[in-house]
Amino acid sequence: MIKTDPKNPYEILLYYKYTHVADPEGFVKWHKEVCEQLGFKGRILIAHEGINGTLEGLKEKTTKYIELMRATTFGDFSDMPFKNSPGTADGTAFPKMKVKVRKEVVSLGLDRYGEADIDPNKVTGKYLEPEELKKWYESGEDFEIIDMRNDYEFKVGHFKNSINPEMDNFRDLPKVLSESEKLQQIKDSSEKGKKVITVCTGGIRCEKASGYIIEKGFKNVYQLHGGMHKYMEKFPGEDFLGSLYVFDNRETMDFAADKGIERPVVGKCDLCQATTENYTNCANIECHLKMLCCAECLSNSIKEAQHMIEENPSDEARLRNILKVAHGFTFCSPECRECVNACVLH
Numbered sequence: 001m002i003k004t005d006p007k008n009p010y011e012i013l014l015y016y017k018y019t020h021v022a023d024p025e026g027f028v029k030w031h032k033e034v035c036e037q038l039g040f041k042g043r044i045l046i047a048h049e050g051i052n053g054t055l056e057g058l059k060e061k062t063t064k065y066i067e068l069m070r071a072t073t074f075g076d077f078s079d080m081p082f083k084n085s086p087g088t089a090d091g092t093a094f095p096k097m098k099v100k101v102r103k104e105v106v107s108l109g110l111d112r113y114g115e116a117d118i119d120p121n122k123v124t125g126k127y128l129e130p131e132e133l134k135k136w137y138e139s140g141e142d143f144e145i146i147d148m149r150n151d152y153e154f155k156v157g158h159f160k161n162s163i164n165p166e167m168d169n170f171r172d173l174p175k176v177l178s179e180s181e182k183l184q185q186i187k188d189s190s191e192k193g194k195k196v197i198t199v200c201t202g203g204i205r206c207e208k209a210s211g212y213i214i215e216k217g218f219k220n221v222y223q224l225h226g227g228m229h230k231y232m233e234k235f236p237g238e239d240f241l242g243s244l245y246v247f248d249n250r251e252t253m254d255f256a257a258d259k260g261i262e263r264p265v266v267g268k269c270d271l272c273q274a275t276t277e278n279y280t281n282c283a284n285i286e287c288h289l290k291m292l293c294c295a296e297c298l299s300n301s302i303k304e305a306q307h308m309i310e311e312n313p314s315d316e317a318r319l320r321n322i323l324k325v326a327h328g329f330t331f332c333s334p335e336c337r338e339c340v341n342a343c344v345l346h
Helices: 025-038 058-072 128-137 151-156 168-179 181-191 206-214 227-234 295-311 313-328 334-343
Strands: 010-018 041-047 050-058 080-086 097-099 126-128 143-147 157-159 195-199 223-224 238-243 279-281 291-292
Touching: 010 206, 025 041, 025 050, 025 058, 025 097, 025 151, 050 058, 080 227, 128 227, 143 157, 143 181, 151 157, 151 291, 168 206, 181 195, 195 206, 206 223, 223 227, 227 238, 279 313, 295 313, 313 334
Parallel strands: 041 097, 126 223, 143 195, 195 223
Antiparallel strands: 010 050, 010 080, 041 050, 157 238, 279 291
């Protein structure tokens, strides 16, 4: 986890909007020019259905970017909300600036299941503001929270009493929804009046996820407006347990530490179950599963790889590449370990 300082000159913007973009290629070209001029690094995805972006830059530059986005004619972004958080001390949350055209700004991939895509401008859950969810928690309101993020994101932090569908990828939602007995029970409860809330990092996945479960028969569906990011900003250290996984070099963040508020650490090392919020990847590059791994287990894994290099100098290049890509020599399963060992030792 890269430490951030709320007083440093860099900040990170997180934003999205579902709105028609007639010329995604032209908007990408515009963005590449603007982001180069402003010195940004980050990731921006643009599709006919809208935009999804995260970028880091100097605060005066991000302010300028927001002004330019409000005025652009590529789509209606005049009211697009921006979430900001402290950047890294030297502006290194992202290695480079990437702006690309995509079919979807966040991939649910319903065409793989022969289903029509969800248009959040036509069907989506009712927005629930963070303040309202806070009241629900405090009043003992009867509701269910479904976490629409990946399983490894849930492990390091989540809302209390929330449901983890255990998705490896957001695209797994249709399959998980059809197979999960717990989610079907929630659907039945919603038909009897229980409120259902979908949550995710910044809100974008819930736009389609909430619409999708509505299409599948869920009733009384809400989505947390602004996502976990907005809730944690307003209520640091409350109701959300642990830290928030983010898709940049910070890996995790929270607003409690910046305000000197103590919070629980719920993440556990996938190898030894020690408390941790540090990530690595499965050393089987074909798998590359994101894992929680404590400092001791990671150190031991690197020592193991170094020992193998000494024993098998002809495979040094391969082993060092694994360490570079996976940031360790840990494995998510015996099968992955056996796969790598077989390639190295035979």
